[in-house]
Each structure stands twice: as C-alpha cells, then as structure tokens.
Amino acid sequence: MPKLTGTQTIILSRAATRPGNLAMPLPDGLHGAAAKMAVNRMITNGWVEEVDADLRKGEPLWRETGDGHGTTLVATEAGLVAIGIAPVAASDAPKPVAIRAGTKQAQVIALLQRPEGASIAEIVEATGWLAHSARGLISGGLKKKLGLQITSEKIEGRGTVYKLDAA
Template sequence: MTKLTETQTIILSAGAQRPDNIALPLPKGLAGAAAKMAVSKMIEHGWLQEVDANLRRGEPLWRETGDGHGTTLVVTDAGLLAIGIEPVVVKTVAAIREHAVKAPPLKPPSQREGTKQALLIEMLGRPEGASIAEIVEATGWMSHSARGAISGVLKKKLALPVTSGKVEGRGTVYKLPA
C-alpha cells in the first residue's frame, strides 16, 4: 500500500465522501504554495485529476484557466485505492444517493376518524381553541402527553400551524386557524 502523508489522506478521504468525489474544499490551513505543492504531487501520483468545473452545479473551483473556464479536483480510482476504498463501493453509494433523490415523495400521513388525535385536531379547530386542561379531560392523556402531541405530532409531523396564547381564566389556549 502506498505511503500517504496526513494531508494527502485527509484530502482523499474527504473527497471520497463528497458527491462525484470532488476533493475541494481543501482542509483548513492548507492554502497558497503549500496547497499547490500538495495537489501537484497528488496529481503526479494519479490520485487527483483536474477536470472542468460545472459552475451551474456549484462545483468549487481549484483554478481558473485562461479561457474563462475553471477546473476542480476529483479523487481518481487510484486515489480511492490509495486510502483503501474500492471504487465500486463509492460508485454504488453515489448511485444509491442519486436514486434516493429521484425517488417519489412519500404520501403525506392521513388522518383516521375516531382517534384521540382526530379529537385533538377537532378541539383545536374550534373558534375558542382548547386549553391543556380541556384536552386532558377529553382525551384522558397526561398534560405532558397533550403538549407533546401538539408539538411533536401536529406541528412537526403533520405540519399544522398550531398557535397558542394566554387566556385569562383558561391558561394557555391552543388553536388551529379557521
């Protein structure tokens, strides 16, 4: 196995984890002549390759060419092998990520009738809303469970715009807009 410096290992490992094996950005503290020398040696060994940067996809630039285009650095199959990663594995992971992006969105959760969650939504939909005490009485839940259902299920999971406000004599009242 090839003997790599710590900097070379960091550059190759980071690039192997990025989409399309792009080696940029380089580690913090590596800039100027030191960066140029490290990259030049890695290109000589065949671990990195300079390719045209796709600016539309926001790929980072390594350098600009004289004709107005830019280049970026990509970890080659030899670079992956140098750090002990099989190129086939990286390509498979990239294909899985790409497939996940193209996968159809999951259908939104549906509401079942007659559940305590449906009762809670109905109570919050009333013009006067509902206080925690009223929710506890209607559902039989503990007060912390009622607050958890409002913040976790209704607000986060179902993305319902639940609002709350203090009402004298009732405490905090939760509502859904009409």
C-alpha cells in the same frame, strides 16, 4: 508506491464521501504554495485529476484557466485505493461510492445481500444496534446516500425482511 501524507489522506478521505468524489474544497488552512505542492504531487501520483468545473452546479474551483473557465479536483480510483477504499458503483447511478470493509455498515450490506435477506431483528443481533438505528441505516445511509436498491417484504415468522437487489 509513494506514501500518502496526512494532508493527502484527509483530502482523499473527504473526496470519497462527496458526490462524484469531488476533492474540493481543500482542508481549512491548506492554501497557497502548500496546497499547490500537495495537489501537484497527488496529480503526479494519479490520486486526483483536474476536470472542468461546472460553475452552474457551484463546484468549487481549484484554478482558473484564464479563458473564463476553471478546473476542480476529483479523486481517482487509484486515490481511493491508496486510502483503502474500493469504489463500488451504485446500481442506478454512475458515481462510485465508498464502503469501508470491516464496518458495521459493510456487515449490514453483507446481511442484506444474502438470498434470504435480513430482518431488523437479525441486523440488531449482528450489530448490537437498536432497531431504529438499523432502520435509519437502511433508509438514510444505504437507500438515500449510497443509492442502493433495497426491497422489503413481510414474511411469516420473520417480520419485514430487507434484501439488496442484485444489479
């Protein structure tokens, strides 16, 4: 498999964090022939693909097609795999989300996937975070950004226990 350049790695990494894995806009300073060469190689390798741009949603254009329409770039599953990110579909949305293995976020998700779930105290013990950081990850990072379905219930002796619903 061809090796990624630093520029291609940046493009794919940014795409992995955007809704729909949108690869546009390209990094600052990348334009003209250099941008065309990098993107064409990524298309050839199957790491990004051109799709019709939805101008009503304000998607940035990669190129105009000449008939009043344009295309934008989207990272493919192969592109995400090339940078070490396995796409995981959120239970209520078709868009893939990226969860890097070995991170504290992945560690918290694993705790929440256990049949018994996890309390804030257990998450704090596992991550070394403060309680408000753990609650922030659950509400902001996992529920809102990744769209994961997390439930909570009060359990005698453990307090509020959070669980990741199986999709």
